[in-house]
Amino acid sequence: TLMPLDDFMGESMTTKNLKSTLAVPSKGEIVIKGLLKKTRKYFMQRERYITVTNNGELRYYRNKVEYRGTLWLCKRCVCVKVARDSFEIRTPEKTLVLSSAEDPNSPHVDEWVAAVKSVVEGLM
Numbered sequence: 001t002l003m004p005l006d007d008f009m010g011e012s013m014t015t016k017n018l019k020s021t022l023a024v025p026s027k028g029e030i031v032i033k034g035l036l037k038k039t040r041k042y043f044m045q046r047e048r049y050i051t052v053t054n055n056g057e058l059r060y061y062r063n064k065v066e067y068r069g070t071l072w073l074c075k076r077c078v079c080v081k082v083a084r085d086s087f088e089i090r091t092p093e094k095t096l097v098l099s100s101a102e103d104p105n106s107p108h109v110d111e112w113v114a115a116v117k118s119v120v121e122g123l124m
Contacts, residue, residue, distance in 0.1 A: 028055030032115035034106030039086075039097035047101050052116060056123050058089070058096075071096060075123055079116040087113050 033051040038060060040046060048060040048068065056073035071091065078090045086099035087109055100109050107115075 028053030028057060031119055032107055032112060034112075035101040035103040036098045036106065036112070037101050039099065045099070050098070052119055054119055054122065056119055058116075073116065073120055073123065075120065077116075077120050079113050079120065081109060081113050085109055089116060 030051050031054050033049070035047055036050050037045040038048045038050075048062065049064050050058065050060045052058050052073075058071040058073060060068050060071075062068050071089070071094070073089070074091065076092055079087060080090070081087045082097075083099075086097065089096040089098070098112070100106065
């Protein structure tokens, strides 16, 4: 049989109490954004518009509007430049391989690496 949540937690958990116990990061300010190529399986590349916020949220979009996914950065994340125009973000769950796109308005790979490292260092 299943134990009621009240018995398991030792007290009645309201939605408000439950939300206050979860570690949900607040919405952060964008540290860096721009167009990059995201490498998929079998080395296929797709251009993605990517934003990184100061609370460790990396979001990628098909274009500037169509959301495709989120990768949460943590203290154990590592960001390394692996070639002249590409870098990797390694998290405990996944490795994201990114390279520069042909967009002259996007930040350089070195700027991306420095920004991601700065965000990771600033996380609690």
